[in-house]
Amino acid sequence: MSVKENLVNIKNSLPAGVTLVAVSKTKPNALIVEAYDAGQRDFGENYVQELVDKEVVLPKDIHWHFIGHLQSNKVKYIAPFVYLIHGVDSFKLLQEINKQAEKNKRIITCLLQLYIAQEDTKFGLSFEECEDILNSDAFKNLKHIQIKGFMAMASNTSNEAQVEKEFRDLKTFADKISKSFFKIEVLSFGMSGDYQLAINCGSTLVRIGSSIFGERSYPA
Numbered sequence: 001m002s003v004k005e006n007l008v009n010i011k012n013s014l015p016a017g018v019t020l021v022a023v024s025k026t027k028p029n030a031l032i033v034e035a036y037d038a039g040q041r042d043f044g045e046n047y048v049q050e051l052v053d054k055e056v057v058l059p060k061d062i063h064w065h066f067i068g069h070l071q072s073n074k075v076k077y078i079a080p081f082v083y084l085i086h087g088v089d090s091f092k093l094l095q096e097i098n099k100q101a102e103k104n105k106r107i108i109t110c111l112l113q114l115y116i117a118q119e120d121t122k123f124g125l126s127f128e129e130c131e132d133i134l135n136s137d138a139f140k141n142l143k144h145i146q147i148k149g150f151m152a153m154a155s156n157t158s159n160e161a162q163v164e165k166e167f168r169d170l171k172t173f174a175d176k177i178s179k180s181f182f183k184i185e186v187l188s189f190g191m192s193g194d195y196q197l198a199i200n201c202g203s204t205l206v207r208i209g210s211s212i213f214g215e216r217s218y219p220a
């Protein structure tokens with residue numbers, strides 16, 4: 001099926017209030033334009049240079065989501081235009097985003113990445129570390145970032161019960177934060193293989209790539 005047909009099928013399966021981010025990393029601009037022409041505006045990238053290159057030539061009303069592991073020294077390259085940074089996994093990174101946002105005279109929206117998987121390869125803050133940051137005076141002094149919610153990646157396993165538990169633990173924590181600190185507007189979890197389960201567990205934003213564009217092709 002075409003990119004347009006894939007998009008229509010996925011969007012028709014999403015309930016109201018759930019945002020679809022089309023994960024366009026490693027995909028050529030022509031495929032992104034095809035999705036754009038079909039009405040898609042939210043795209044996710046996880047390589048800074050690739051994102052910068054695409055932003056220059058693609059339509060300016062695209063919402064670019066940075067969904068990868070972001071190094072502090074590369075924040076400056078995406079700070080002028082990035083729509084939402086998903087993977088903020090340290091206070092140091094949050095400080096750098098705030099610094100670059102101030103330089104660009106804007107407020108950058110972010111999601112704190114939480115560690116919910118049973119895997120060492122995943123990044124993220126523990127629930128305790130997250131609460132410590134939100135409680136700190138240093139966090140309250142960051143005036144050029146806005147935390148909209150949380151992002152997480154479940155364990156890479158065929159055990160659906162484990163994935164569901166990880167998702168539900170995240171939702172429970174988000175509900176707690178909404179009562180204690182501020183309303184959590186965005187919960188970014190769920191990908192091509194588990195997005196329906198994620199939505200059932202409270203996800204408000206799903207990141208889908210291969211089901212839209214086909215299997216990934218990595219640059220040499």
